[in-house]
Amino acid sequence: MEIIKTDSLEKIYSDNGVPVHALRGIDLSIQKGEYIVFAGPSGSGKTTLLNLIGALDKPTKGKVFYEGKDISQKSKKALSDFRLNNLGFIFQAYNLIPVLSALENIEFSMMLKGVEQKIRNERAFSLMKDLEIEELAHKKPNEMSGGQQQRVAVARAIINDPTVVLADEPTANLDSKTGGLLLDLMEKMNEDKKITFIFSSHDKQVIERGKRLLMLKDGLIEK
Amino acid sequence: MILKLAWRNIWRNSRRSIIALSSISVGVFAILLSDGLNTGMIEQILSNQISSSVSHIQIHNKGYNDNKVIQSIIPEPAKVEQTIKKNPEVKSFSKRVIAFGLLSSASSSTGMFIYGVDHKDEPQVSSIKDAVIEGEYLMGNDKEIVVGKKLSEKLGVGIGDKVVAMSNTPDGAIGSDVYRIVGIYATASSEFDKVNVFINIKAAQKLLEIGNDFHEFALILNDIKKLEVAKDEINRILSEGKYEVLTYRDLLPSLILQIDLYKESMWIINLIVGLALIFGIINTMLMSVFERINELGVLMSIGMKNRKIFSMIVSEALILGVIGTLVGLLIGAAVLIPLSNTGIDFSWFAAGLESWGVGSIVYPSFMIENLITTIILIPFITVIGAMYPALKAIRLEPVSAIRYV
Numbered sequence: 001m002e003i004i005k006t007d008s009l010e011k012i013y014s015d016n017g018v019p020v021h022a023l024r025g026i027d028l029s030i031q032k033g034e035y036i037v038f039a040g041p042s043g044s045g046k047t048t049l050l051n052l053i054g055a056l057d058k059p060t061k062g063k064v065f066y067e068g069k070d071i072s073q074k075s076k077k078a079l080s081d082f083r084l085n086n087l088g089f090i091f092q093a094y095n096l097i098p099v100l101s102a103l104e105n106i107e108f109s110m111m112l113k114g115v116e117q118k119i120r121n122e123r124a125f126s127l128m129k130d131l132e133i134e135e136l137a138h139k140k141p142n143e144m145s146g147g148q149q150q151r152v153a154v155a156r157a158i159i160n161d162p163t164v165v166l167a168d169e170p171t172a173n174l175d176s177k178t179g180g181l182l183l184d185l186m187e188k189m190n191e192d193k194k195i196t197f198i199f200s201s202h203d204k205q206v207i208e209r210g211k212r213l214l215m216l217k218d219g220l221i222e223k
Numbered sequence: 224m225i226l227k228l229a230w231r232n233i234w235r236n237s238r239r240s241i242i243a244l245s246s247i248s249v250g251v252f253a254i255l256l257s258d259g260l261n262t263g264m265i266e267q268i269l270s271n272q273i274s275s276s277v278s279h280i281q282i283h284n285k286g287y288n289d290n291k292v293i294q295s296i297i298p299e300p301a302k303v304e305q306t307i308k309k310n311p312e313v314k315s316f317s318k319r320v321i322a323f324g325l326l327s328s329a330s331s332s333t334g335m336f337i338y339g340v341d342h343k344d345e346p347q348v349s350s351i352k353d354a355v356i357e358g359e360y361l362m363g364n365d366k367e368i369v370v371g372k373k374l375s376e377k378l379g380v381g382i383g384d385k386v387v388a389m390s391n392t393p394d395g396a397i398g399s400d401v402y403r404i405v406g407i408y409a410t411a412s413s414e415f416d417k418v419n420v421f422i423n424i425k426a427a428q429k430l431l432e433i434g435n436d437f438h439e440f441a442l443i444l445n446d447i448k449k450l451e452v453a454k455d456e457i458n459r460i461l462s463e464g465k466y467e468v469l470t471y472r473d474l475l476p477s478l479i480l481q482i483d484l485y486k487e488s489m490w491i492i493n494l495i496v497g498l499a500l501i502f503g504i505i506n507t508m509l510m511s512v513f514e515r516i517n518e519l520g521v522l523m524s525i526g527m528k529n530r531k532i533f534s535m536i537v538s539e540a541l542i543l544g545v546i547g548t549l550v551g552l553l554i555g556a557a558v559l560i561p562l563s564n565t566g567i568d569f570s571w572f573a574a575g576l577e578s579w580g581v582g583s584i585v586y587p588s589f590m591i592e593n594l595i596t597t598i599i600l601i602p603f604i605t606v607i608g609a610m611y612p613a614l615k616a617i618r619l620e621p622v623s624a625i626r627y628v
Contacts, residue, residue: 056524057622077528084526091625095521099231104224111224112526156525 002068003163003196004030004053009062011048011219022048024219025062032163033194035187037210039202044216046200047168053198054087054166055079084112088157088195092169094149096141102152103128103137109160127155131185147178151185158189164196165189171203183209225531229538232511243507244547247601250496251551252558254597257492259559259587260567265482266588269471271411272478274350276338276419277471278317278441280454282307285467287438288474293322294393296436298465303440306460312444312453315347319439320427324390326370326420328378335374336419337388339427339437348443351408351421358382358406365426368402371416372409380404388420392432400430489593497604504608508540512612519616520624529617536613537606544605548598559587 009026012019023045030036030053038046051057052064055071064072071082083089088109096105106124115123128134133151141149150170157165167186171179183206190197199206207213215222233240273279281288282303287295297303300318307316320339325332342361346352351369352360361367368386370378380386382404389399402422409416428434444453450470458468472479512519522532566584
């Protein structure tokens with residue numbers, strides 16, 4: 001089942017008044033449950049593509065379809081709802097909320113959806129147990145290692161049962177062993193829960209383990 | 224969770240938050256101090272005026288207050304006295320003869336108001352007996368006179384000295400008599416002390432040649448809140464149109480206007496302090512927003528709506544405003560409640576205060592409506608101060624916020 005489709009996607013940034021073509025017309029189709037990696041050198045457009053698919057940014061031209069519906073012209077509020085209900089995000093710098101504990105960070109996405117406190121707590125603990133991070137429940141981000149923070153970030157991304165998880169350079173700040181363990185975790189989520197994972201990375205390990213690889217160069221898909 | 228997040232966000236930079244809280248607390252304390260002193264002064268002026276001569280209610284012949292002529296005596300005083308005695312709200316009353324005249328010593332003369340009073344009844348309605356600082360109060364003898372300290376200084380007289388009082392009689396002649404000073408008083412108002420003297424009512428009636436007549440009933444009530452009730456009841460019984468029944472509010476219109484104006488002006492004081500605070504809050508909240516642009520980007524990415532982000536930032540300011548106001552109130556209470564009992568000694572510029580009728584010691588006091596205004600207005604102003612930073616935050620684009628360095 002096709003979950004995401006892009007149609008002649010273009011993005012032009014202005015860099016001090018000089019237009020920069022980050023994407024030059026991307027046509028792409030992603031099926032539900034895929035485990036796909038956008039790879040390419042810096043400036044190739046992989047993060048821009050991820051941001052457009054993740055409804056964090058709007059295309060200059062072209063469209064993004066989610067389950068057949070055009071999301072590229074939705075309002076800011078509608079996109080916010082869309083992200084909350086359908087997507088999960090994992091960032092390079094983990095980006096946990098520093099004043100919340102690991103458990104609260106995971107619960108936070110559920111709180112935004114209006115899930116009751118008791119249910120939030122039960123679900124967050126259960127997931128932490130599954131990911132073997134329950135001992136981190138009451139630790140603040142600054143009390144955790146990078147690997148631990150990124151595992152909590154994965155839990156936060158999947159706690160609302162999203163259809164798609166977008167991960168931007170998730171292993172860039174981790175050593176290869178920790179990065180490998182994190183990828184194991186995400187592969188398991190992909191296989192067990194059929195969550196679609198879309199990565200943007202130039203980490204060799206991520207690229208090698210991708211089930212589908214899209215190489216980008218100068219704003220276009222190479223293969 | 225939003226409130227929890229807001230609370231924790233405040234304390235992630237505790238030094239900055241404590242500075243912001245301190246500025247709010249100091250602002251609230253400054254409002255309380257200013258309000259306490261001003262209200263205290265106004266209440267003291269009013270209370271001193273009431274206790275020195277004005278009393279709660281005065282009853283006169285119709286038109287007396289506008290034209291205080293000797294001939295304007297109270298008609299049928301026995302009927303009025305009976306009405307007063309029957310009124311349950313009246314605690315005490317005194318009859319007064321009042322005239323303008325000239326008081327002379329061996330060396331000097333000055334204009335004055337002569338109050339002829341009953342030496343037993345008058346202390347129940349006025350505080351002059353308690354204000355005697357030298358000698359003693361009237362004891363009922365014909366030739367006694369009690370004068371104010373300022374007036375005694377002006378005439379160069381002291382206890383035991385003789386003075387001559389002169390005043391017009393109803394038929395236009397001049398009545399005069401010699402009195403011996405038995406007491407010198409000093410109230411909170413040096414202006415009052417300069418022009419008012421007290422003699423016994425019989426002596427005053429003799430001086431003015433008005434028989435047993437008099438000009439005023441001065442009344443003190445059991446409960447000042449029943450002022451209008453008592454006035455209406457007396458007016459109802461004395462309804463022939465021969466009398467005027469006036470409360471201190473009718474008798475001191477400029478002071479009452481001043482009190483009313485002051486109540487209104489508290490808004491302006493609050494607003495001025497609030498304006499000073501608002502820029503501090505804007506600065507604090509802007510810094511707080513700029514420090515966590517990345518974090519705001521992440522919150523937006525994971526689906527936090529602008530409304531909630533806005534609420535979170537405004538809540539942070541509201542918490543600062545509420546805590547700052549409460550701390551300011553506590554400091555104010557700790558400092559001003561003891562001072563409201565002991566008073567603040569302003570004797571270094573007592574002359575200025577005494578001419579206003581305040582007294583050198585000011586007892587801070589509060590109007591509950593002013594306190595409520597401060598409690599509501601200051602946190603509200605902090606919320607207003609957070610609007611601009613909150614708007615800045617929600618105008619961020621998630622993708623640029625996440626990338627922000």
